[in-house]
Amino acid sequence: MEHLRISSDLLRGHTDTIILKLLLTGDKYGYDICKRVHADSQGHYELKEATMYSSLKRLEQEGNITSYWGDETQGGRRKYYSITAKGKQVHAENKMNWEHAKRILDALI
Amino acid sequence: MSGKLETYLNEVFAPYEELSQMRELKEELLHDLRERLTDLQTNGHSEEEAFHMTIDSIGDISEMVENITAQTRQLQQIVGMDFSKSNLQNSDFKEIAVHDGKFNYSNLQGSDFSFSDLTNSSFKCSNMERTLFHCANLTRAQFVKSDLKGATFKDCLFDGTVFRFSELGGVCFDGQRFVGAVFDYSGLRKTSFRGAHFLHVSFKTDVKKAIFDGATMDKATYALLRSYKADLSNVTVI
Numbered sequence A: 001m002e003h004l005r006i007s008s009d010l011l012r013g014h015t016d017t018i019i020l021k022l023l024l025t026g027d028k029y030g031y032d033i034c035k036r037v038h039a040d041s042q043g044h045y046e047l048k049e050a051t052m053y054s055s056l057k058r059l060e061q062e063g064n065i066t067s068y069w070g071d072e073t074q075g076g077r078r079k080y081y082s083i084t085a086k087g088k089q090v091h092a093e094n095k096m097n098w099e100h101a102k103r104i105l106d107a108l109i
Numbered sequence B: 001m002s003g004k005l006e007t008y009l010n011e012v013f014a015p016y017e018e019l020s021q022m023r024e025l026k027e028e029l030l031h032d033l034r035e036r037l038t039d040l041q042t043n044g045h046s047e048e049e050a051f052h053m054t055i056d057s058i059g060d061i062s063e064m065v066e067n068i069t070a071q072t073r074q075l076q077q078i079v080g081m082d083f084s085k086s087n088l089q090n091s092d093f094k095e096i097a098v099h100d101g102k103f104n105y106s107n108l109q110g111s112d113f114s115f116s117d118l119t120n121s122s123f124k125c126s127n128m129e130r131t132l133f134h135c136a137n138l139t140r141a142q143f144v145k146s147d148l149k150g151a152t153f154k155d156c157l158f159d160g161t162v163f164r165f166s167e168l169g170g171v172c173f174d175g176q177r178f179v180g181a182v183f184d185y186s187g188l189r190k191t192s193f194r195g196a197h198f199l200h201v202s203f204k205t206d207v208k209k210a211i212f213d214g215a216t217m218d219k220a221t222y223a224l225l226r227s228y229k230a231d232l233s234n235v236t237v238i
Helices: A002-014 A015-024 A030-041 A048-062 A085-108 B002-016 B020-042 B047-058 B061-081 B219-228
Strands: A065-069 A079-083 B122-124 B132-134 B142-144 B152-154 B163-164 B178-179 B197-199
Touching: A002 A015, A002 B152, A002 B163, A015 A030, A015 A048, A015 A079, A015 A085, A030 A048, A030 B020, A048 A065, A048 A079, A048 B020, A048 B047, A048 B061, A079 A085, A079 B122, A085 B163, B002 B020, B002 B047, B020 B047
Parallel strands: B122 B142, B132 B152, B142 B163, B178 B197
Antiparallel strands: A065 A079
């Protein structure tokens, strides 16, 4: 169990980038993001709602994403998130930083 | 079961119902959790099981709330600072008497208000990091949307003093006496009230991480703190 917890801490540090990547392929709402993280990681990583919303609100405040309420009539309103040009740039930079860090870690570990 | 989710969220968000940002977040979260609950039940989990799994999927809700309200507070302070005309950093206000003084939208970082009389004065949207308040009279003084990180309060008079939407994380109020004071919607993460005395004090905010060891308080203050889930294991009720 212990090693699983540590790897999830490592993943949590990249929540912003994970969310930005998902939004590159289209606008999404909260639960949709959680589901896709679970599916794309083949069930290995469960993004907690608390972690996700902290990240979404931060990304919005930094101007990396914007949000709007959907017009669903059934089952309550959904709030959708959409990536901005600045967000796309931040995603590209973070991805590059990660590739760089990965190369260093691969050589060191 | 969906009603039970709503009740659960209402309870968690109760201290923040005046913040529109938090009301919206509650609505989003409720929508997500309902969908998750339905999915889990469709996948064969029992109602009870699905409910607990759904609640578990939220994670550390108090950390999220704290992060978001702290961001809101910071933003409001930055907006306020844009109008700032008075950069009063590290100023010496020792022993001044300014009843009804206005220190709004000011940068007061590191300023010293020791032995001052600030009755009825207001501090709105101000940067008050590391300010000093030794033996200050803060009767009915108002600190609204101000950042008081690293501020020092010693032997002050807190009679009807108001702290609203202000950042007081880590500040030490040990042994101080508060009468009719207000701490609503302020950040009290690791704020210390060890051995403090409270009479009719309002704490409509997250107090789970505030420290009340050895404090004494009246029944009303105690009841309010308890409803906001403060740690009151070492508190005397008078």
